Amino acid sequence: MAPFEALYDRRCRSPIGWFEVGEVALIGHEFVHEAIEKVRPIRERLKTTQSQQKSYVDVRRRDLEFEVHNWVYLKISPMKGVMRFGKKGKLSLYHILRRVGKVSYELELPNELASVHPDFHVSLLKKCVGDPTTIVPLKVMAIKKNLSYEEILVKILDRQVKKLRNKEVASVKVLWRNQLIEGST
Structure with missing residues (x-):
């Protein structure tokens, strides 16, 4: 049994299978024109669907190019x-x-x-x-076996006290040994 027949309980009525097994069909130019007329809307629908899918893909696609030594x-x-x-x-x-x-x-x-x-x-x-x-090399940072390392204070860069409704919160900006100034916390 063909897959189409198994799914829909009827034979596929494609141009190849329009006639029954025992039926004899006359093939002429009318048959060819009829087949062409049935194939034309199918092609148009496929083209429409392909263009819709292409528009979806083009939105998400990024053309990435890299230079050597990047x-x-x-x-x-x-x-x-x-x-x-x-x-x-x-x-x-x-x-x-x-x-x-x-x-x-x-x-x-x-x-x-x-x-x-x-x-x-x-x-x-x-x-x-x-x-x-x-990037700071890992060898310089002396990483321990449990993948932790000890930060050492170099300098306190800034202090500030933020007033909330009921309390005051003190903040201190610190420069650590293995960080740049931009990496201060």
């Missing part, structure tokens, strides 16, 4: 709940070595990811806004 974030786990490269759902910062095709780039991966192919599709990359050289 820094980009790589989403190393594109599917939810899938563990790849030992990390889950993280964005990691990598350097672009070269452009491979119209939509793929080769990244400079660390030695622990040597088994991973270095070419990635542009949809997995995100532009790095800012200067990655300002």
Whole structure:
């Protein structure tokens, strides 16, 4: 049984199956013109639907291009709940070595990811806004085994007291050892 027949309990009445199995049909120019007239509205509806779908896609599509030697974030786990490269759902910062095709780039991966192919599709990359050289290396910060580190006060930059209805709240702006002035809290 054909899939259409199984779903709708009747035979498909396409130009190929308009006649029954035992029926003999005369094929002539009238038959061809009739088939063309039935196919024309179908094509018009398909074209309308395709243009609607294209308009939906074009709104969300972004044409991303990166330059060689730029820094980009790589989403190393594109599917939810899938563990790849030992990390889950993280964005990691990598350097672009070269452009491979119209939509793929080769990244400079660390030695622990040597088994991973270095070419990635542009949809997995995100532009790095800012200067990655300002990132403090982890070795300088002395990170402990439980992934914490100790902040050391360098200087108190500002003090202020905010008055609320019933109380006063004191705020102090502090510059920490491993932060820039913009990172003060």
